Amino acid sequence: MAQYSRVSGSVGLITLQNPPVNALSAAVRQGIVDTVKRALGDPEVKAVVIRGQNGVFCGGADIKEFGTNMSGPHLVPMIHAIEAANKPVVAAIEGIALGGGLELALGCHYRVAHSKARLGLPEVTLGLLPAAGGTQRLPRLIGVPAALDLITKGRHITAAEALQLGVVDQVTGHGTVDAAVKFALSVAGKPLDARRISTYPCPRTSDLDALFEGVMQKVRQSARGAIAPIACVQAVRAAATLPYLQGMEREKELMATLFTSGQARALQYSFFAQRAVGRWSTPSGARWDTSKPRPVHIAAVIGLGTMGRGIAVALAQAGLSVIAVETQEKQLMEAKQAVSGMLERGAKRRGVAPALDKVSYSHDIKAVADADLVIEAVFEDMALKRTVFRQLSAVCKPGTVLCTNTSGLDVEHLASQTRNPQLVVGMHFFAPAHVMKLLEVVYGPQSSPQAVATAMQLGKKMGKVSVAVGNCRGFVGNRMLKPYLEQAFFLLEEGATPELVDRALEEFGFPMGVFKMSDLSGLDVGWRVRKADGLAEPVGASGQPARIRQGQRYSPLGDLLCEQGRFGQKTGRGWYQYDKSGGQVASSDPWLHSFLEGYRAMHGLVARRIDLQEVLERCLYALINEGFRILEDGIVAGPEDIDIIYVFGYGWPRHRGGPMFYASMVGLERVLERLEHHHKAHPDVPHLQPCSLLRRLVSSGSPPVHRWREVLKKLNSQL
Numbered sequence: 001m002a003q004y005s006r007v008s009g010s011v012g013l014i015t016l017q018n019p020p021v022n023a024l025s026a027a028v029r030q031g032i033v034d035t036v037k038r039a040l041g042d043p044e045v046k047a048v049v050i051r052g053q054n055g056v057f058c059g060g061a062d063i064k065e066f067g068t069n070m071s072g073p074h075l076v077p078m079i080h081a082i083e084a085a086n087k088p089v090v091a092a093i094e095g096i097a098l099g100g101g102l103e104l105a106l107g108c109h110y111r112v113a114h115s116k117a118r119l120g121l122p123e124v125t126l127g128l129l130p131a132a133g134g135t136q137r138l139p140r141l142i143g144v145p146a147a148l149d150l151i152t153k154g155r156h157i158t159a160a161e162a163l164q165l166g167v168v169d170q171v172t173g174h175g176t177v178d179a180a181v182k183f184a185l186s187v188a189g190k191p192l193d194a195r196r197i198s199t200y201p202c203p204r205t206s207d208l209d210a211l212f213e214g215v216m217q218k219v220r221q222s223a224r225g226a227i228a229p230i231a232c233v234q235a236v237r238a239a240a241t242l243p244y245l246q247g248m249e250r251e252k253e254l255m256a257t258l259f260t261s262g263q264a265r266a267l268q269y270s271f272f273a274q275r276a277v278g279r280w281s282t283p284s285g286a287r288w289d290t291s292k293p294r295p296v297h298i299a300a301v302i303g304l305g306t307m308g309r310g311i312a313v314a315l316a317q318a319g320l321s322v323i324a325v326e327t328q329e330k331q332l333m334e335a336k337q338a339v340s341g342m343l344e345r346g347a348k349r350r351g352v353a354p355a356l357d358k359v360s361y362s363h364d365i366k367a368v369a370d371a372d373l374v375i376e377a378v379f380e381d382m383a384l385k386r387t388v389f390r391q392l393s394a395v396c397k398p399g400t401v402l403c404t405n406t407s408g409l410d411v412e413h414l415a416s417q418t419r420n421p422q423l424v425v426g427m428h429f430f431a432p433a434h435v436m437k438l439l440e441v442v443y444g445p446q447s448s449p450q451a452v453a454t455a456m457q458l459g460k461k462m463g464k465v466s467v468a469v470g471n472c473r474g475f476v477g478n479r480m481l482k483p484y485l486e487q488a489f490f491l492l493e494e495g496a497t498p499e500l501v502d503r504a505l506e507e508f509g510f511p512m513g514v515f516k517m518s519d520l521s522g523l524d525v526g527w528r529v530r531k532a533d534g535l536a537e538p539v540g541a542s543g544q545p546a547r548i549r550q551g552q553r554y555s556p557l558g559d560l561l562c563e564q565g566r567f568g569q570k571t572g573r574g575w576y577q578y579d580k581s582g583g584q585v586a587s588s589d590p591w592l593h594s595f596l597e598g599y600r601a602m603h604g605l606v607a608r609r610i611d612l613q614e615v616l617e618r619c620l621y622a623l624i625n626e627g628f629r630i631l632e633d634g635i636v637a638g639p640e641d642i643d644i645i646y647v648f649g650y651g652w653p654r655h656r657g658g659p660m661f662y663a664s665m666v667g668l669e670r671v672l673e674r675l676e677h678h679h680k681a682h683p684d685v686p687h688l689q690p691c692s693l694l695r696r697l698v699s700s701g702s703p704p705v706h707r708w709r710e711v712l713k714k715l716n717s718q719l
């Protein structure tokens, strides 16, 4: 809806009303059309101001209307009518002007913004483009390079940047509506011809072709297969090369292609999935809206290695006091320097003072006595972690929440070492912890709703996307990674190269293929875990065949590389070679190729031709199959949890929604059929055996992913 009133005698004030962000629903659009008409028809009114209620101008289109039959007036003619008005229309921008909200403001003749307002055209992040003239008006207003930057990245800008770019005409630190009304009175009666952006020629840019070619190349590289950023460039190119009306036609055509693409659906799904994971629940009945978190002012970190340092930085940046404990003197000294450096660099980037005094250091675990919450990040060694938890239980004040950053060890077992197992949860960060957005909050059967809520809220405060997951080996992300890695190894045995496997995964949209990724994180990490699990024994040590362990097919390839000291980037050699230890540019390694040939010959394996499709099916369907098992085991509440974990923590391309969404787009029948096919070819690989939930979903008609929670509930109640 939009409300109309008259202020200061001759200004028509239109207020958009659709909480929380005054999205442009059909009712709001109708309200705007009606009130603008009224203001323009009222001879007493000399100028018009448009604002949003509750200090928010407009958050853009109403995403809930996407995919439905749109009713009510369309945005394009509505904005055009505002621009064509014969009385000045001023947008009073408070809070946000995003997407359609900014496009509406660009149709106004003037824009006055509050200094704290944020503006942007984020449509590209939903797989779309600003299709209410945004791609045609913005370049005409601020030039092609600046418009391309905003539209292809979907970046939000501050009011100060908007003023500098020329997006707004005035910024005020006080009452925006008062300033806009004053502004409107000052321009009333002045000619408007020079204020209609659609009539502007696009500012001339030298060598337009070279500019677009360069931008297109960069966009293609960073888009990793996403089509919306490319369509954005094409639309801006139309603004730069065609008359306005033809440009609008092009914008419409490009939007139509995007709108019906699977990518837009995936990105919109991801948008809602991110909200869904915030409304977490656990099988024991703990819920986001009923479980009250404990206040956390002082947090402690135990172990200042790779992870502990990043966690300490993220905590300090979130405004908490941090007690950082490290037993090794040398590590402590290095950690102090590293943490301070990270805080300083982060503060410089954000234009704030570094929170150096927020972190205190100690080599004594007793220093954490006053902490409200402790995060343990010592070596991945159960015996060591057990000792640390016993110590923490003895030194911490009653009520302290104890968390572990383990990558996959049993949280429940650690809880059992303490006096208050209900206060123990996992907080599984990802490296580097002050950068990566994902946090898995792991609850055990004894974890109290309050402990889960405390960790979830702390994650939110740290700017993380937090997902509540149940306790199992590897939790969600790493558990699903295991069969994915395993398939990659098997493919090498059967004839593939690391280059081929990585190419398939990178073309799919991962920033890095599995072998480059494993070189980056260090091959020794997995080796240590496999050794602890009794898998990575030297060939023949237990008298079993080299490629079978614990009764299943096993590839010792990773172990063999580690035995040669090839740990990846850190040693300059892994699945690829690097120019030096710590080097980051991977190049093909002839040694590795002859090593693979020798390995195959030794084990009587005949290399066969493997294509990119087989790589994708084997790696991704095995991972997805494990996702179904996770759902079946009740480790997460729904497929959205898994998808968000993979998008935010494992580089799954966002425009493909996440593994479970992807499976539903491919078609569950097809995923099932291909898994059956590959399992038949490799009956000794249990991870390729389709899980029963997948079969049951297929036999209940392959419902779309948003209905799986319902189906899961029904299926579980039938058990």
Ligand code: NAI
Binding pocket: 302, 303, 304, 305, 306, 307, 308, 325, 326, 327, 328, 331, 377, 378, 379, 380, 381, 384, 388, 405, 406, 407, 408, 428, 429, 430, 431, 521
């Ligand atoms: P790291 O080896 O870099 O650091 C561990 C640190 O703990 C060392 O500085 C060590 O001196 C210290 N330490 C050992 N015993 C201690 C004690 N009793 N008190 C205080 N400090 C002690 O290990 P990293 O990579 O930081 O891993 C830590 C934990 O985080 C592990 O459980 C790991 O599985 C998990 N993790 C690691 C990720 C990674 O990418 N590195 C990602 C997510 C979780």
